[in-house]
Amino acid sequence: xxxxLTGNEAIARGAFEAGxxxxxxxxxxxxxxxxxxxxxxxxxxxxxxxxxxxxLEVGIGASIAGxxxxxxxxxxxxxxxxxxxxxxxxxxxNGGLVLVSADDPGMHSSQNEQDNRYxxxxxxxxxxxxxxxxxAKEMLIEAYRLSEQFDTPVLxxxxxxxxxxxxxVELGEREEVPLKEYVKNAQKYVMLPAHGxxxxxxxxxxxxxxxxxxxxxxxxxxxxxxSKIGIITSGIAYQYVKEAVPEASVLKLGMTxxxxxxxxxxxxxxxETCYVVEELEPFLEEQLKAWGLKVIxxxxxxxxxxxxxxxxxxxxxxxxxxxxxxxxxxxxxxxxPPVLCPGCPHRGVYYVINKxxxxxxxxxxxxxxxATPPLSSMDTCICMGASISGAxxxxxxxxxxxxxxLVAVIGDSTFMHSGMTGLVDVVYNGGTTTTLILDNSTTxxxxxxxxxxxxxxxxxxxxxxxxxxxxxxxxxVERVQVVDPYDLKAVEEALKTEVAIEEPSVIIFKRPCxxxxxxxxxxxxxxxxxxxxxCGMCRKLGCPxxxxxxxxxxxxxxxxNGCGLCIQVCxxxxxxxxx
Amino acid sequence: xxxxxxxxxxxVGGQGTILASKILGHVAQNxxxxxxxxxxxxxxxxxxxxVTQVRFGEKVYSPVIAPGTADVILAFEKLExxxxxxxxxxxxxxxxxxxxxxxxxxxMGAAEYPQDIFRTLESAARTVKVPALAMAEACGSVxxxxxxxxxxxxxxxxxxxxxxxDALIHCVPKKTIEVNKKAFxxxxxxxx
Numbered sequence: 001x002x003x004x005l006t007g008n009e010a011i012a013r014g015a016f017e018a019g020x021x022x023x024x025x026x027x028x029x030x031x032x033x034x035x036x037x038x039x040x041x042x043x044x045x046x047x048x049x050x051x052x053x054x055x056l057e058v059g060i061g062a063s064i065a066g067x068x069x070x071x072x073x074x075x076x077x078x079x080x081x082x083x084x085x086x087x088x089x090x091x092x093x094n095g096g097l098v099l100v101s102a103d104d105p106g107m108h109s110s111q112n113e114q115d116n117r118y119x120x121x122x123x124x125x126x127x128x129x130x131x132x133x134x135x136a137k138e139m140l141i142e143a144y145r146l147s148e149q150f151d152t153p154v155l156x157x158x159x160x161x162x163x164x165x166x167x168x169v170e171l172g173e174r175e176e177v178p179l180k181e182y183v184k185n186a187q188k189y190v191m192l193p194a195h196g197x198x199x200x201x202x203x204x205x206x207x208x209x210x211x212x213x214x215x216x217x218x219x220x221x222x223x224x225x226x227s228k229i230g231i232i233t234s235g236i237a238y239q240y241v242k243e244a245v246p247e248a249s250v251l252k253l254g255m256t257x258x259x260x261x262x263x264x265x266x267x268x269x270x271x272e273t274c275y276v277v278e279e280l281e282p283f284l285e286e287q288l289k290a291w292g293l294k295v296i297x298x299x300x301x302x303x304x305x306x307x308x309x310x311x312x313x314x315x316x317x318x319x320x321x322x323x324x325x326x327x328x329x330x331x332x333x334x335x336x337p338p339v340l341c342p343g344c345p346h347r348g349v350y351y352v353i354n355k356x357x358x359x360x361x362x363x364x365x366x367x368x369x370x371a372t373p374p375l376s377s378m379d380t381c382i383c384m385g386a387s388i389s390g391a392x393x394x395x396x397x398x399x400x401x402x403x404x405x406l407v408a409v410i411g412d413s414t415f416m417h418s419g420m421t422g423l424v425d426v427v428y429n430g431g432t433t434t435t436l437i438l439d440n441s442t443t444x445x446x447x448x449x450x451x452x453x454x455x456x457x458x459x460x461x462x463x464x465x466x467x468x469x470x471x472x473x474x475x476x477v478e479r480v481q482v483v484d485p486y487d488l489k490a491v492e493e494a495l496k497t498e499v500a501i502e503e504p505s506v507i508i509f510k511r512p513c514x515x516x517x518x519x520x521x522x523x524x525x526x527x528x529x530x531x532x533x534x535c536g537m538c539r540k541l542g543c544p545x546x547x548x549x550x551x552x553x554x555x556x557x558x559x560x561n562g563c564g565l566c567i568q569v570c571x572x573x574x575x576x577x578x579x
Numbered sequence: 580x581x582x583x584x585x586x587x588x589x590x591v592g593g594q595g596t597i598l599a600s601k602i603l604g605h606v607a608q609n610x611x612x613x614x615x616x617x618x619x620x621x622x623x624x625x626x627x628x629x630v631t632q633v634r635f636g637e638k639v640y641s642p643v644i645a646p647g648t649a650d651v652i653l654a655f656e657k658l659e660x661x662x663x664x665x666x667x668x669x670x671x672x673x674x675x676x677x678x679x680x681x682x683x684x685x686x687m688g689a690a691e692y693p694q695d696i697f698r699t700l701e702s703a704a705r706t707v708k709v710p711a712l713a714m715a716e717a718c719g720s721v722x723x724x725x726x727x728x729x730x731x732x733x734x735x736x737x738x739x740x741x742x743x744x745d746a747l748i749h750c751v752p753k754k755t756i757e758v759n760k761k762a763f764x765x766x767x768x769x770x771x
Contacts, residue, residue, distance in 0.1 A: 002608070004601075004604050004605060004608050004614065004616065029620075108619045109619075132615075132642075160619065161617060161642055161643065164617065164618050164619065164620065165615055165616060165617040165618075165642035166601075166604055166614075166615065166616035166617075167613075167614065167615045167616075167639075167642070168608065168613065168614065236642075239640040239641045239642065240640070240641050242640040242641075243640035243641045308641070308643060308645065309640070309641045309643075309645060310645045310646070323645060323646060323647030323648050323668060324647055324668060324669035325646055325647035325665045325666075325667070325668070325669070326647070326664065326665075326667040326668060326669055326670075326671055326673075326703050326704045327664055327665070327667075327699075327702070327703030327704065328664055328665040329661045329662075329664055329693070329699055330699075331661070331693040331694075331699065332690070332693070333658065333661055333662050333693065334658070334682050334684045334685055334690035334691070334692065334693075335628075335682065335684060335690075336591065336626075336627060336628040336658070336659070336662075336682035336683070337627060337682070337683060337684075338592065338625035338626060338627030339625060339626045339627070339683045340625070341625060341626065366625070369625065372683070373683070373684075373687060373689070374683075374687050536688075539686070539687060539688065542683060542686070542687065543686075544626050544680075544681075544683070544686065546686065547681055547686070548681075548685075548686060548688065558721060
């Protein structure tokens with residue numbers, strides 16, 4: 001039976017068919033749906049881990065214990081997991097272990113566009129790159145055989161256009177793979193220096209064996225066409241090449257580390273001109289050129305952003321004329337950036353931060369949207385967890401007085417991910433800044449995944465909920481309060497008090513995300529036009545439910561849920577609840 | 580079905596573009612075509628600009644549609660229709676929901692919502708104007724705007740409604756099948 005699946009759904013299906021029994025991840029676009037779909041297979045234990053490092057460590061434990069394991073994350077998540085990854089490369093596996101890295105060329109929803117293929121080379125582990133959903137499923141199943149045959153973790157790299165594109169997939173049966181026997185083997189799994197030294201040469205030998213295997217591996221194939229143009233490519237770039245240059249000879253590489261030198265050399269020799277078409281970094285090209293092969297790559301193709309079939313055609317100047325566009329608009333088209341939803345509990349906090357002109361060391365999640373106008377309340381955003389530690393750094397650089405005008409802003413899920421250690425540092429090293437935990441009881445940005453402080457697992461089982469307030473106190477912060485972000489007066493009072501005090505403090509602004517089922521406030525507001533003085537105060541909230549057709553606001557009743565912030569900011573009593 | 584059909588669905592986060600593209604993908608599968616559906620949905624629930632792309636035919640490689648190659652643009656909002664107009668091919672069809680959703684720069688007063696969008700669209704391409712929000716409301720749910728528009732698309736593509744209804748039943752939540760069927764037929768019978 002064929003089914004239309006995204007790359008992520010196909011990977012989940014592949015894990016199921018390959019007999020995987022343990023899977024772990026932290027949500028991150030474009031990787032999130034892999035675990036969400038795996039959670040639908042009762043044969044597999046699936047969890048949201050608090051961060052990617054923990055997810056991989058759970059995976060490593062399960063593999064050593066004999067299970068086939070899948071661990072998934074977005075590209076920047078691999079940075080978090082890099083520590084265990086590079087040692088896992090030494091220990092190897094017992095049950096097969098595949099690490100999926102979902103990269104995001106073009107930065108559709110990421111802070112950078114790093115090319116994670118280098119992680120395979122860095123860790124010296126095999127790298128697979130599927131180019132559509134069917135291939136993602138097939139390759140993943142093969143990846144487990146490869147992992148177990150060569151005693152190695154496998155890096156499985158997708159990109160947004162593979163992860164989030166649907167194509168048809170032939171479904172297969174699950175192969176029940178019994179747990180491998182668990183045998184204590186300290187020399188393999190206890191990486192103290194003496195053991196690590198013994199493992200490193202094994203890693204080198206393994207790389208050579210893998211390169212030899214890759215010469216004849218089914219992951220790679222040559223599609224013969226014209227001998228004038230040859231193209232070496234992998235991943236989604238293969239699809240762009242096939243569409244743009246159907247006549248070319250193509251060497252499609254599925255396993256892109258370690259590379260098959262003979263196969264590639266003979267392909268290069270078989271064509272007049274050989275191009276390397278790859279998204280982002282010259283990962284393949286550098287190796288080919290280091291071997292002395294004459295290929296053309298980044299001289300033509302950009303290292304920035306996504307490729308496309310038009311771009312490939314244009315760069316190879318194949319005489320394809322630009323398509324006839326129906327028309328374009330002469331009028332300026334306003335951009336439509338994502339915004340905090342109507343009724344979002346973060347809005348009130350940012351409104352007050354903006355009003356008090358506080359500096360904000362920010363973090364990653366929905367609340368990052370507070371960075372854009374009109375709220376404009378974020379000074380930094382680097383990576384998950386960098387807010388609190390970043391604020392401490394600012395304070396250490398500029399002194400305690402600076403900290404009186406500074407807050408760190410982080411979400412509940414992000415605090416669980418990697419905020420706690422930053423807060424410990426603030427307490428330990430005498431920081432005095434105020435940390436705001438915007439607790440909306442979910443991981444909202446990626447689509448409402450649970451985490452330890454929601455008390456619910458990926459499989460929707462209720463467990464003991466981590467109490468943020470108690471946790472923060474246990475980390476050594478004595479000044480902790482919980483405030484309702486819908487109450488602007490209380491928000492302002494709490495902020496003013498805490499930033500003024502020279503000791504570490506935490507304010508937990510607690511209100512569930514309005515998109516969480518059963519938590520949206522019910523109601524709607526209306527504007528009494530005669531009372532409205534068009535002062536523009538409510539405009540500063542940046543609420544999409546307030547519509548301005550002139551100077552005075554009107555309310556879009558289909559969007560408004562009556563959170564009441566605009567009622568509080570209106571000085572003229574012109575906005576009231578609809579009875 | 581030798582040629583590849585390219586359909587771009589554009590709208591605002593929360594309008595149901597992604598579900599619509601799923602249904603459309605299912606339709607293409609029902610027709611026995613190779614199909615690819617591509618979406619960018621990191622910001623989909625946050626009122627941002629959302630685009631999904633559906634390509635089907637005998638053989639489909641790239642999951643993304645190039646500028647000037649869309650056969651149909653199904654726009655869930657007027658401004659988004661205008662934004663994506665350059666993706667429509669010469670002779671392509673623009674199906675547009677007659678609904679305005681102000682983006683944040685307009686709400687803030689930093690930009691203006693363009694006037695005369697329909698005039699621009701109509702002078703550029705065959706444009707079908709659909710009061711989809713009102714039609715959806717009349718069917719019992721404002722959320723079925725996406726399915727009303729799919730109905731109009733179905734008619735425009737000249738494809739049999741049975742194939743669509745089957746896809747619809749497969750893709751929407753069980754509780755909403757009846758409302759969505761009604762919405763689809765409203766769209767299908769709409770003469771714009």
